[in-house]
Amino acid sequence: MSNLLKELERIEKSGLADLKKVNDLKGFEKLRIEYLGRKSKLTEILRSIQSLPQKDRPAVGKRSNEVRTSLETGFTKTQSRIEQEFSLERAKDIDVTVPAARQHLGHIHPNTQMIWRIEDVFQLMGFEVFEPYDVDDDYHNFTSLNIPEGHPARDIWDTFWTEEGFMPITHTSSMQNRVLRKRKPPIRAVVIGHTFRNERTDPRHEHTLFQCEGIYVDKGITLSDMIGTLKTFFSKIFEKDVNVKVDPDYFPFVEPGNGMALSCTLCDQKGCRVCKYTGWLEILGCGMIHPYVLKEGGIDPDVYSGFAWGFGVDRLVMLRERIEDIRHFHSGDLRFIRQF
């Protein structure tokens, strides 16, 4: 009897080992006949059980059935393994270089993307963000900013007027008086929005632009602080250390009034067409807020001081993306928008 049990052990071992080696259905079928077929050794043993002595039958019978189950499981597993391999072989070979129909996602306008970037950087620096009204009154756009009616300084801005005497704002400084009145120092605020100038359009000029104006009012704020703050901001925007240059300029709502230039971000001051070989990009107007403007906003200029600035968002986008024509921004041309 022990011989029979040993034989069963051997059949199971070699059957399972052979199954591991087989890789095709033909070989598999041969093995199935060999191990589980009518003439297989296992079948022979199963048939011979009846002729065994009574006392040996249960043990051999039990063992034989175990081996049969184990082999059958092995065969089932192997069959699905081989079939899987076989179906992979039959599967279509995909040409991965065939261009796919690309899912279209919308593109956010490059100006919006820049505005979000500006908002994020200024918010990190502690500034609150406001939006202007597109159409405002004379007081907020001019008079509260120390630009009285009839003053020649009004010619600095080519202003549109509505029949009702309102104007599409010429700068987002139109919010300055409101912000000064709404907040208590320290006041850190930027206002970003559309501005409008009655200017003929060409690749460098548009009548509709985005502007970012900002103010910082607190005790002891200096013009040197203004230089440092704006230098920090632009370094973050352009992701490199930029230098700034301050020159005198005239805007009635600041005193001193300045223009600021950035070291050319394209050529790093080696000289290029964009900076007209000067190494500098004139990019914003700024200065210390005029005491008249502070007073008009309910802030005591003897206690507080502050600086203000304004720059064009479109210009920054043009510099960052090297866009040659400012008129693309309001063109609604999807060939342009979809590049960003």
Place this chain on the structure above:
Amino acid sequence: MLISYNWLKQYLPNDFEVSDEDLQRRVTASLAEVEQLTKFGASLKNILVGEIKEIVPHPKSAKLQVVITDVGTARKRTIVCAAKNLFEGAKVPVALPGGKVLNPKDSLEVHAYIEICENEIKGVKSSGMLCSQKELGLSENHEGIWILPEETKVGEDLATLINDTVIEIENKSLTHRPDCFSHLGIAREVAAIFKTNLQYHVIDEPLLPTKTLPLVVKVDNEEYCKRYTAIAIHGVTIKPSPLWLQLRLLSTGVRPINNIVDATNYIMLDLGQPLHAFDYNKLESPRIIVRTARKGEKIVTLDGIERDLREKNLLICDPEKAIAIAGIIGGANSEIAEDTKDIVIESANFEMYNNRRSSKELGLRTDAGTRFEKGQDPYLTLPALRKAVELILEIAGGEIASEVIDVYSQPEGTKKINFDISSVQKLLGIEPTKENIINILESLELKVKRAEASATNIEVEVPTFRKDLSIKEDLVEEVARIYGYDKFKPTLPERDLNTPTINPVLEFQRRVKQTLATLGFDEIYTYSFTGEAQYEKTLLEIKACMKIINPISPELNYLRASLIPGLLEKVRQNLAYFEKFSYFELARIYKKELTSEGIPVQPRNIGGLVCEDCENEKLFFKTKGQVEALLDKLFFDDLKFEKTTNISYLHSKQQAEIKVENEIIGHLGNVNPKVLSSWDIKKNTAVFILDFEKLYSLKKGQRKYSSINKYPSVTRDLSIWVGKQTKAGSLIESLSKAGCKYLQDIEMVDIFEKGGEKSITVKITLQSKRKTLTEDDIKGDLESITKAVSKIKGKIRD
């Protein structure tokens, strides 16, 4: 404004010399941006003053002539020339062989030079060339050869005379500096910037008449005419100005006319005081009256245009008529002409606001107006008049024929500013010494009264030409710019850790924009301006829009009251490149009604457009699905779409209003075919408009979280026959109100019409949060639904 370096040097020490680069850089750094620096005559070579001795016809060409010219050398030169304005005895610029002149074919900015060589023109040897002003780079004038003043010396080297550097400063950046609209003013700045002394002294000697012509001045309006100074001169000879004067004017962009006019222009460019000269004998009587215009009064100005005057326009008049618009332009009726013998020179001061208003009303910008509207110094009228008289006597002859008449009833005093010099450090963050600050102020001709050494307050007296200085901050700026901004060190303000609140409106906008982009919409911006044509095409009423009185173009003379025309306008151009697209704009529209603050109501709208070649119904539902997805992402749950017919630009049968919590927040639909055809759009297009302000006011910051249900759900597809008129929406509403215990969701599967009936198939989902549903539970709910269906006279198909 153009400033000549040679001219400036008249006001600076003899040994003053500065490189072009330094001049440009440091004036920019301390005064105002020098936009351009031009070298006059820098590359001109071998150009001498010649005299035409003889002109003979060219033997082979009727168009040409042979000109014999004396340039001061032994040999006379033969030059072939086509110009028509030559005459024997004329003094002309002659470019000799080897000389260089500008190519007249190019614009002056190009600086393209050509070299002169000896050559033969149709058989005649020509050794040189006669030059126009353009060929010498002096002006764009290329009509004929430049005829030089008679007294010009033959043989003089013109290239050297022309040689000058001219800088250009934009007027706007000097708006606050009327004193700088002159060479004297700029020279004063240059002296301070380069730390040297200004060479200028006012002479007080009286101008004494040697002959008497009667002259009386009466100023009727002293508010607008602050000072009127005048003098008469007898016996002048009108002729071209001497070469030096012509060159000065040409290099600063002023066209020479005759010696008297040129002299007045020269003094204006020199000192900043506009002068006006007119013919004494063309006055009705020698009585000058300064008054405002009478109703309906007209004047023909020097440029030959008849102008209607308004009542506040200030005029210079004789007892009969107006002879000039004060401070702006002279009248043709008193113009200096070739036969003028006696003249009046006016040197006046006109009030800036009225002057500017008049200029604007008349649409007339002149060099005089530009100066007066900035506010000129009334103490400049006398020195300017004196200098003008001296110059006229020198170049036009004649003699002083009247006393100086000076009407100045309310003399201005000088301003004093009490200056706490610690404000320099407080506002600028730099620490110059007290001495340093005083030196800077004095270099600009401010008078500083020195208190004792320890005092931080100084008293600063401001000269009358510095209209812009009145408060301490103004003085701080003077210190800053002369001290030099390049010496400032960037610092950062100290601040606490308080952080700003993120603006919730902007945050909401970002969410809207990002969601629409995810749904495939590109973001565009269009102009806020619109016009009648755009509105007509869109079947909208332009009446709703505010009108712009000075539009950029006649087609863009209104402010939009809807985003739709702007969105539609961009379709055609994009169809040229794309088969289908969708885009949106989030921007303000403008209404005539006012806010409580008194400015126009200008809500932000979200406008979307979908353009695609698919049938109408599909396009409608695609767009509706996108609007639903957007509103879902904004956490709105209670949405409703209701049929409308009244939105003109939408298809009358394919439009709906959108409601959130029963408030209308916008519209959507396919575009009216009429509108599509007037915009020449040949593809189906749908649009939606959402009122951003309303959405924001209804906004939910978030949606309430509900925990994930662990019990299985059961779904059933129900096909329901209803009457043709029954709307899918009302069926779904009936089902959701049927009283089911476990109804989770109703989803649309299919809809079709057959005969007089409509079949609507929906998928309903039943689920409990507490248990797995039994057959009885399901049966119960389905019975409720059956009841609800029969209530609206429908029946469930088997």
